[in-house]
Amino acid sequence: MAVVKIEHPPGCECDYCPGAREVLRIPPEGTPGSPEQQMNRNLSAAKAAKQDEFYTQYVDIQKEVEAYLELDPETFCGKVVYCNCDDPFESNFFKYFAANFNRLGLKKLVTTSYDGSPIAGAQLTFLEYDEGNGKRQKPKAISVEIEEVKDVNGDGATGIEDVKLFLEQNPHTRTPLAQGGDFRSPECIALLKEADIVVTNPPFSLFKEYVAQLVEHAKKFLIIGPKNAITYKEIFPLIKDTKLWLGSGFANGNAYFSIPADSGREFAAGVYDESTGLVKFRNVGWFTNLDHGRRHQELPLMTMADNLKFSKNLRGKSGYDRYKNYDAIEVGTYKEIPSDYEGVMGVPVTFLDKYNPDQFEIVGNSDDGGMMRDIGVRPLGHEFIRAYRARGGTGHYSPGMRMLGLIEPQARVIFKRILIRHRRCARATKLSHT
Numbered sequence: 001m002a003v004v005k006i007e008h009p010p011g012c013e014c015d016y017c018p019g020a021r022e023v024l025r026i027p028p029e030g031t032p033g034s035p036e037q038q039m040n041r042n043l044s045a046a047k048a049a050k051q052d053e054f055y056t057q058y059v060d061i062q063k064e065v066e067a068y069l070e071l072d073p074e075t076f077c078g079k080v081v082y083c084n085c086d087d088p089f090e091s092n093f094f095k096y097f098a099a100n101f102n103r104l105g106l107k108k109l110v111t112t113s114y115d116g117s118p119i120a121g122a123q124l125t126f127l128e129y130d131e132g133n134g135k136r137q138k139p140k141a142i143s144v145e146i147e148e149v150k151d152v153n154g155d156g157a158t159g160i161e162d163v164k165l166f167l168e169q170n171p172h173t174r175t176p177l178a179q180g181g182d183f184r185s186p187e188c189i190a191l192l193k194e195a196d197i198v199v200t201n202p203p204f205s206l207f208k209e210y211v212a213q214l215v216e217h218a219k220k221f222l223i224i225g226p227k228n229a230i231t232y233k234e235i236f237p238l239i240k241d242t243k244l245w246l247g248s249g250f251a252n253g254n255a256y257f258s259i260p261a262d263s264g265r266e267f268a269a270g271v272y273d274e275s276t277g278l279v280k281f282r283n284v285g286w287f288t289n290l291d292h293g294r295r296h297q298e299l300p301l302m303t304m305a306d307n308l309k310f311s312k313n314l315r316g317k318s319g320y321d322r323y324k325n326y327d328a329i330e331v332g333t334y335k336e337i338p339s340d341y342e343g344v345m346g347v348p349v350t351f352l353d354k355y356n357p358d359q360f361e362i363v364g365n366s367d368d369g370g371m372m373r374d375i376g377v378r379p380l381g382h383e384f385i386r387a388y389r390a391r392g393g394t395g396h397y398s399p400g401m402r403m404l405g406l407i408e409p410q411a412r413v414i415f416k417r418i419l420i421r422h423r424r425c426a427r428a429t430k431l432s433h434t
């Protein structure tokens with residue numbers, strides 16, 4: 001089996017994914033450059049498009065939607081659901097919402113596909129897509145709109161077979177999209193405006209733009225995305241202001257997707273399973289602004305004293321490490337967040353899987369220099385850089401950088417921290433100022 005360097009999700013912009021970064025930084029069309037540069041750009045765009053092709057499993061959609069219904073069975077009731085990156089003949093999003101149309105009480109289901117999306121599995125096939133010899137021709141962008149699902153086959157229940165029959169008998173429910181089905185096209189934006197909830201797995205290479213459009217149109221959404229997006233400066237402020245949060249999530253953080261059979265993509269050992277056609281991504285999650293029960297569960301915590309006594313990483317220490325240039329403590333895992341600390345704490349991004357907005361307030365994101373300056377993080381300073389170099393540190397840091405620095409037990413820069421504090425402390429601070 002051929003081995004390739006990354007095992008990160010498509011669209012990943014993490015520091016360890018230079019290849020992915022290269023793929024994603026595609027200058028807009030019309031950007032001047034030599035023919036060679038233009039060709040490289042086209043290749044990069046093609047590579048990004050290829051990386052965007054992986055398909056969500058029915059069971060994952062079902063599990064996620066159930067988490068919202070548990071909290072509020074009416075979440076989708078009377079709503080127009082729009083899946084705008086979904087070939088209705090392939091997408092399990094379409095299948096799930098069509099099959100559960102009546103159970104969820106949907107008002108309407110709208111699905112639009114994108115011109116040129118490769119075919120994954122040819123789930124539903126209609127006459128106009130039959131190329132002959134049992135082959136299915138590459139579909140052109142279309143929209144499918146469903147306003148009711150009846151027991152068409154008379155088997156006493158309504159399900160995907162009824163939807164298939166209904167669509168076969170009613171070709172007018174399928175409309176070609178003249179503008180290619182791009183979610184940014186005026187045609188698709190008009191459909192978006194009519195929608196209440198957008199649910200899909202969009203192209204990761206356009207994730208920021210995709211979320212920005214949903215926010216601009218004030219839509220409810222439940223979408224899949226790369227977890228690295230959490231710290232993007234376009235996404236994090238939404239999380240901080242509780243306008244977007246993580247969904248209920250994939251089992252054990254492992255997300256499995258199918259990829260087109262002829263994708264020609266190569267993965268590290270253990271990532272792609274040829275027998276199932278599924279590829280595993282560790283760093284992919286659901287992003288939403290729909291409420292679910294998990295985000296209201298209180299995270300059980302120990303006191304600072306108990307953490308220092310019993311927590312594996314803290315045992316033997318006299319206290320938590322404190323940042324050199326900001327008044328906050330370093331907490332290496334969400335499990336070690338002290339229940340009784342009143343100040344700001346730096347926690348890893350994985351904390352957001354446990355984030356309960358009634359319990360904690362988010363103060364900042366250490367990846368965003370501007371935000372760090374605004375909350376009062378001081379530059380690392382000459383003394384820190386000297387100490388860092390003296391102990392052999394070789395990273396490209398300079399005294400002016402506003403990154404979180406620890407000086408004990410040795411000078412080091414701490415990456416990807418979310419700064420939080422207990423909500424009761426935030427409330428108390430606000431009250432003392434009024």
Ligand SMILES: C[S@@+](CC[C@H](N)C(=O)[O-])C[C@H]1O[C@@H](n2cnc3c(N)ncnc32)[C@H](O)[C@@H]1O
Pocket residue numbers: 052053054055056084085086087091092093113114116117118181182183184200201202203204206
């Ligand atoms: C990650 S795949 C997921 C497909 C499907 N939503 C699912 O979950 O199985 C993203 C899909 O978006 C399509 N796509 C890419 N660019 C798009 C665009 N600008 N507008 C709409 N869809 C796009 C891709 O062709 C691809 O099929």
